[in-house]
Amino acid sequence: MRIRVALSILLIFVAFGVVISLSYAVVFARSSMGTPYQVSTTSSTTATSSTSNQTASGGWFGITGFIVKYVKTALNATVRPRSTFFVMGLALILGLTSSTAAKLLVDYDMIRKTAKEFQAWRKEVDAAKKANDNQTLSKLMKKQQAMMKLQSRASMEQFKVTAVTFVPFLLLWYLFNAVFAGQIVAISPWQLPLAGINLNFVSWYFLSSFAVNFPMMRLFGIGMGEN
Numbered sequence: 001m002r003i004r005v006a007l008s009i010l011l012i013f014v015a016f017g018v019v020i021s022l023s024y025a026v027v028f029a030r031s032s033m034g035t036p037y038q039v040s041t042t043s044s045t046t047a048t049s050s051t052s053n054q055t056a057s058g059g060w061f062g063i064t065g066f067i068v069k070y071v072k073t074a075l076n077a078t079v080r081p082r083s084t085f086f087v088m089g090l091a092l093i094l095g096l097t098s099s100t101a102a103k104l105l106v107d108y109d110m111i112r113k114t115a116k117e118f119q120a121w122r123k124e125v126d127a128a129k130k131a132n133d134n135q136t137l138s139k140l141m142k143k144q145q146a147m148m149k150l151q152s153r154a155s156m157e158q159f160k161v162t163a164v165t166f167v168p169f170l171l172l173w174y175l176f177n178a179v180f181a182g183q184i185v186a187i188s189p190w191q192l193p194l195a196g197i198n199l200n201f202v203s204w205y206f207l208s209s210f211a212v213n214f215p216m217m218r219l220f221g222i223g224m225g226e227n
Contacts, residue, residue, distance in 0.1 A: 068178045075179070083185040087201060090176065091208035098165055099213075099220045105160040108222055114154040121147050177201055 075086065102108075121143060128137040180201035188197050195203040 064178070068175065071175060072179045080185065080187070083180060083183065084204070087176075087180070087185050087204050088208045090172075091205055092212050094169060094172070095209060095213045095216050098161060098169075099216045099222060101164050102161045102222045103220045105164065106157055106222070111154045111157055114150045118147055118151060 076082070121140065125137065125140050128134075128140060183200065184198040185201050186199040186204040188195070188199055191197055192199070192203075195207075199207070
């Protein structure tokens with residue numbers, strides 16, 4: 001199982017490489033044909049420069065702007081393909097952090113056991129209602145409060161990861177969204193729904209995050225579907 005998950009992660013990164021290669025082939029073909037892509041790129045660069053200057057000069061009494069400007073200069077990763085790989089790496093690191101926190105903090109055995117008990121109780125309740133067995137239904141409804149407590153406990157258990165990672169992740173999201181503001185970090189060879197061809201930080205981060213999180217959850221043995 002672990003070998004298959006590792007291979008799936010490897011295939012994901014190979015797919016990323018193919019997408020990036022195709023993206024640059026598309027860009028090269030457009031630039032060679034002298035299409036309006038060059039004009040749009042120039043306009044995007046101008047808009048990016050203007051946005052960067054505005055970001056660097058304002059926000060939180062100038063402190064945020066200074067941090068964004070410093071990070072942008074230190075990383076030197078705002079130009080493709082560095083920005084493409086950097087956002088992929090960011091999604092991988094945050095996914096790894098979240099999965100590690102879940103593995104260490106959350107008792108998934110208890111959550112799965114609670115889910116099975118609740119589902120079994122619900123099936124018995126539905127069966128008693130369908131059979132119009134009021135005596136059995138009355139007995140089952142006496143367990144309702146206990147079932148609700150188990151559900152609440154399981155929900156609080158899952159909330160541990162959010163409690164630990166929400167603020168750091170939010171700060172990192174705000175920072176890098178400002179660093180890559182107005183910039184195209186990746187180019188898709190195909191028209192993507194809602195995202196289009198030119199992918200900004202938000203679009204590329206979510207695509208990268210979805211690609212790495214599900215295999216990583218299986219690798220760490222976390223989630224409701226793992227045994």
